[in-house]
Amino acid sequence: DAGVTQSPTHLIKTRGQQVTLRCSPKSGHDTVSWYQQALGQGPQFIFQYYEEEERQRGNFPDRFSGHQFPNYSSELNVNALLLGDSALYLCASSLEITYEQYFGPGTRLTVT
Amino acid sequence: GENVEQHPSTLSVQEGDSAVIKCTYSDSASNYFPWYKQELGKGPQLIIDIRSNVGEKKDQRIAVTLNKTAKHFSLHITETQPEDSAVYFCAASSQGGSEKLVFGKGTKLTVNP
Numbered sequence A: 001d002a003g004v005t006q007s008p009t010h011l012i013k014t015r016g017q018q019v020t021l022r023c024s025p026k027s028g029h030d031t032v033s034w035y036q037q038a039l040g041q042g043p044q045f046i047f048q049y050y051e052e053e054e055r056q057r058g059n060f061p062d063r064f065s066g067h068q069f070p071n072y073s074s075e076l077n078v079n080a081l082l083l084g085d086s087a088l089y090l091c092a093s094s095l096e097i098t099y100e101q102y103f104g105p106g107t108r109l110t111v112t
Numbered sequence B: 001g002e003n004v005e006q007h008p009s010t011l012s013v014q015e016g017d018s019a020v021i022k023c024t025y026s027d028s029a030s031n032y033f034p035w036y037k038q039e040l041g042k043g044p045q046l047i048i049d050i051r052s053n054v055g056e057k058k059d060q061r062i063a064v065t066l067n068k069t070a071k072h073f074s075l076h077i078t079e080t081q082p083e084d085s086a087v088y089f090c091a092a093s094s095q096g097g098s099e100k101l102v103f104g105k106g107t108k109l110t111v112n113p
Helices: none
Strands: A005-007 A010-013 A019-024 A031-037 A044-050 A053-057 A064-068 A074-078 A087-094 A107-111 B004-007 B010-014 B019-025 B032-038 B045-051 B056-059 B062-067 B072-077 B086-092 B107-112
Touching: A005 A087, A010 A019, A019 A087, A019 A107, A031 A074, A044 A064, A074 A087, B004 B086, B010 B019, B019 B086, B019 B107, B032 B062, B045 B056, B045 B062, B072 B086
Parallel strands: A010 A107, B010 B107
Antiparallel strands: A005 A019, A019 A074, A031 A044, A031 A087, A044 A053, A064 A074, A087 A107, B004 B019, B019 B072, B032 B045, B032 B086, B056 B062, B062 B072, B086 B107
């Protein structure tokens, strides 16, 4: 049973560019949440997708947007990248009716 | 909104000793409290969780306790081993999988052989 997968593993972008990160949830899961983890900090919630809709959003600007596809996979898009967007981006999947959230290995984004 | 505080930020123990990490939360509506272990270069791994209708839960060498009145919960690791060395995060949520997790800042645990 495959766990949560994310791509790419690492990414280097220049300030002002746009980036798309991808996530495939654990088999059978229908809910995807995205988190940003700065170095030395705990993950911070960006937003959550369920039934292809953004259900909740954390305190992140509109430059952060996402999408969920019919197969439950998800994308995180960040526009107009800032140096401060450099972080580990984590995807977590869950089943809407249960409690546990399982994380993928993350995508390390570096903005130069 | 919910705020989770975690202590200590670093913890060093000798192999075989016990380790305790403590967290407090602010929102009385929170009812789900997972603990994650994060090794270098990896995503957080769910190691144990507890719901607000339970006071204590054990899984082999790991246990979690919850005091709803005081709004704090703790992770206990007994008979620590070098492979327990990692960063541990506590989190709180009001609806589990369908609700965001609010994380503490993490505890770096080092188990010395």
